[in-house]
Amino acid sequence: xxxxxxxQIEDLRREHAGLTSLVRREHATFVAGTISVEATxxxxxxxxxxxxxxxxxxxxxPKDLPQVKEIGGRIPTEFGHVNPxxxxxLGVPIELRRAFSEMPTLAGFVENLVVPYLYAFVxxxxxxxxxxxxxxxxxxxxxxHYVDALKLADELSALAVxxxxxxxxxxxxxxxPCGSGAKSRACHGAELLHLWRTHxxxxxxxxxxxxxxVCLRKxxxxxxxxxxxxxxxxxxxxxxxxxxxxxxxxxGGFQDHRRKRRS
Amino acid sequence: xxxDTERFSRFLEAVASEIDIPPGKYKEAVExxxxxxxxxxxxxxxGASGKPRIFTxxxxxxxxxxxxxxxxVEADYxxxxxxxxxxxxGSTTPxxxxxxxxxxxxxxxxxxxxxxxxxxxxxxxEYSEQDGVGFHLDVLPAVPDPPSPTNSxxxxxxxxxxxxxxxxxxxxxxxxxxxxxxARAILVQKQAIFRSAPSHYxxxxxxxxxxxxxxxxxxxxxxxxxxxxxxxxxxRSPYAPISIIVTTLAAQLYDNDRDLLSTLSAIATTLLDxxxxxxxxxxxxxxxxxxxxxxxxxxxxxxxxPVNPDENFADRWHLDNQARARAFFGWIRILKHDLVEVFGDxxxxxxxxxxxxxxxxxAVSGHVDLLFPARHVVTAPQVSISSPAKPWRRE
Numbered sequence: 323x324x325x326x327x328x329x330q331i332e333d334l335r336r337e338h339a340g341l342t343s344l345v346r347r348e349h350a351t352f353v354a355g356t357i358s359v360e361a362t363x364x365x366x367x368x369x370x371x372x373x374x375x376x377x378x379x380x381x382x383x384p385k386d387l388p389q390v391k392e393i394g395g396r397i398p399t400e401f402g403h404v405n406p407x408x409x410x411x412l413g414v415p416i417e418l419r420r421a422f423s424e425m426p427t428l429a430g431f432v433e434n435l436v437v438p439y440l441y442a443f444v445x446x447x448x449x450x451x452x453x454x455x456x457x458x459x460x461x462x463x464x465x466x467h468y469v470d471a472l473k474l475a476d477e478l479s480a481l482a483v484x485x486x487x488x489x490x491x492x493x494x495x496x497x498x499p500c501g502s503g504a505k506s507r508a509c510h511g512a513e514l515l516h517l518w519r520t521h522x523x524x525x526x527x528x529x530x531x532x533x534x535x536v537c538l539r540k541x542x543x544x545x546x547x548x549x550x551x552x553x554x555x556x557x558x559x560x561x562x563x564x565x566x567x568x569x570x571x572x573x574g575g576f577q578d579h580r581r582k583r584r585s
Numbered sequence: 586x587x588x589d590t591e592r593f594s595r596f597l598e599a600v601a602s603e604i605d606i607p608p609g610k611y612k613e614a615v616e617x618x619x620x621x622x623x624x625x626x627x628x629x630x631x632g633a634s635g636k637p638r639i640f641t642x643x644x645x646x647x648x649x650x651x652x653x654x655x656x657x658v659e660a661d662y663x664x665x666x667x668x669x670x671x672x673x674x675g676s677t678t679p680x681x682x683x684x685x686x687x688x689x690x691x692x693x694x695x696x697x698x699x700x701x702x703x704x705x706x707x708x709x710x711e712y713s714e715q716d717g718v719g720f721h722l723d724v725l726p727a728v729p730d731p732p733s734p735t736n737s738x739x740x741x742x743x744x745x746x747x748x749x750x751x752x753x754x755x756x757x758x759x760x761x762x763x764x765x766x767x768a769r770a771i772l773v774q775k776q777a778i779f780r781s782a783p784s785h786y787x788x789x790x791x792x793x794x795x796x797x798x799x800x801x802x803x804x805x806x807x808x809x810x811x812x813x814x815x816x817x818x819x820x821r822s823p824y825a826p827i828s829i830i831v832t833t834l835a836a837q838l839y840d841n842d843r844d845l846l847s848t849l850s851a852i853a854t855t856l857l858d859x860x861x862x863x864x865x866x867x868x869x870x871x872x873x874x875x876x877x878x879x880x881x882x883x884x885x886x887x888x889x890x891p892v893n894p895d896e897n898f899a900d901r902w903h904l905d906n907q908a909r910a911r912a913f914f915g916w917i918r919i920l921k922h923d924l925v926e927v928f929g930d931x932x933x934x935x936x937x938x939x940x941x942x943x944x945x946x947x948a949v950s951g952h953v954d955l956l957f958p959a960r961h962v963v964t965a966p967q968v969s970i971s972s973p974a975k976p977w978r979r980e
Contacts, residue, residue: 338965342952343599345599345603347796349778359968360967361970363969378781386782389781405980407780412974412977413974414974417975433968435974438970439976454973457974463975
């Protein structure tokens with residue numbers, strides 16, 4: 323764990339003096355205790371509450387983001403946003419990255435990601451509604467995020483976008499992957515650039531697989547050949563799947579490529 | 586209001602982490618003994634067929650290291666390194682084996698300086714470190730001693746009053762047995778560690794064993810620390826149960842319990858169930874069949890090495906009028922009081938005092954809030970939420 327992270331942990335505990343428990347392991351540092359949540363959202367009601375949480379700060383922070391558990395037993399599974407291992411599901415990975423990039427410190431992580439989640443829980447518990455909406459579970463939520471954020475037509479366009487980013491990064495002079503025909507810089511340039519900056523190789527790869535999974539299930543063999551070819555190329559470069567985990571359905575150019583590789 | 590099991594377990598886990606060897610210190614220890622191992626490997630050992638096998642044993646091998654406390658002060662860590670020379674037992678003597686290893690250590694300028702006087706079974710290198718907490722690195726010379734059921738048995742050297750002799754041991758066999766006991770928990774832990782830092786490890790399999798701490802390892806650590814504190818009184822200390830007994834019994838009573846409190850509770854309760862043996866009474870069939878602790882007809886005690894039943898860890902328990910046996914059961918009774926029953930108390934002050942007394946205040950004080958969450962928290966400034974993420978769920 324680097325010095326910068328150690329300093330951020332100190333800053334976090336100074337800002338939230340209730341986080342009294344500190345445990346250092348080799349793979350992570352655990353900070354636990356009570357945080358107070360004083361928050362308002364736009365013109366929605368203000369809340370004043372306190373939660374017991376445990377924050378796992380990986381030794382690879384900020385490459386890997388912290389994981390948070392609510393340890394006071396207040397959040398029931400009915401809320402729908404707690405993972406089986408007890409960690410709070412604060413948002414789809416790319417959203418976490420986006421929010422974190424706005425204030426890339428541990429204190430910022432708590433303020434921008436943990437507090438809003440707890441706020442949403444308090445409102446949900448009082449009024450039975452989700453003040454900020456909910457992302458669909460699993461890969462659907464990830465794919466939908468791209469569709470909503472870039473106002474795309476469907477998940478196939480989302481697949482085109484993430485594949486494009488994985489293949490080219492941000493290239494303003496290339497045609498925008500949304501399929502509009504305009505150049506990137508004249509179309510979704512700003513969003514693409516932001517996505518490119520926010521992602522790292524492993525998060526981008528994970529999102530490609532997630533969106534592809536949704537597309538395979540929803541569109542199956544009607545994935546356009548051009549898109550399939552690009553994914554084939556990406557697989558050749560990045561080895562998206564180990565041989566044992568090839569997607570079950572056959573579609574377009576992908577199977578051809580695998581057959582070629584085996585021979 | 587009773588505090589719940591998850592809370593207690595989380596608290597105990599935090600205390601166990603405090604008494605564990607810190608990650609930085611562990612790295613230092615590995616550097617030290619790896620350097621010694623490399624030096625020993627390159628030595629000339631007349632009669633040996635190939636390089637010696639060098640490996641750790643004891644708490645560094647099993648992942649049950651606790652920060653040593655002697656006379657109430659932090660003391661040096663003990664590292665055990667076995668050097669198994671590949672020489673036939675019949676073609677050498679214990680003295681020759683011991684001497685060869687000592688000579689090799691002395692050939693190194695630094696190790697010659699760090700070497701302590703010859704020990705009964707080992708050569709000891711004393712490291713003092715900048716932070717004041719050093720290491721005692723014991724190098725135990727040995728030769729293979731096949732055949733054995735585990736195929737890993739060795740003979741170590743023993744320097745007694747009457748001269749050198751061989752002593753049977755099987756640290757690799759024991760370590761393999763121990764690992765088998767909590768293998769499933771190890772895998773669960775590795776998965777959790779991998780998930781917490783996916784960019785750090787190539788795969789779950791690549792998470793190193795030494796980063797894992799299962800409830801069994803944590804229980805052994807807590808037992809050992811409680812023992813060190815309980816037996817710190819000089820009148821009691823000669824009769825403290827040796828670590829191999831604590832570790833072996835705990836492992837035999839570990840039933841893949843997922844949480845630490847259940848693990849400790851099962852160990853303490855079942856061991857106490859063996860205490861009728863002190864008065865020569867018999868045990869219920871389930872316990873006597875398990876036979877973790879046996880009392881023989883002649884009044885002596887038996888706690889067998891699971892990989893070598895000929896080895897009796899409790900062979901001194903009957904001495905001084907059963908002193909060690911009585912000390913053991915007296916200690917377990919107090920341990921159950923201090924680490925299991927304590928959580929029935931609802932007063933923060935009482936609980937904190939009892940735990941600090943039995944485990945050391947440094948290990949306990951930072952984590953009492955986990956048991957008794959602060960009611961009045963220092964208020965953080967108000968947050969104005971804008972562009973929040975939508976809550977999600979992985980599956």
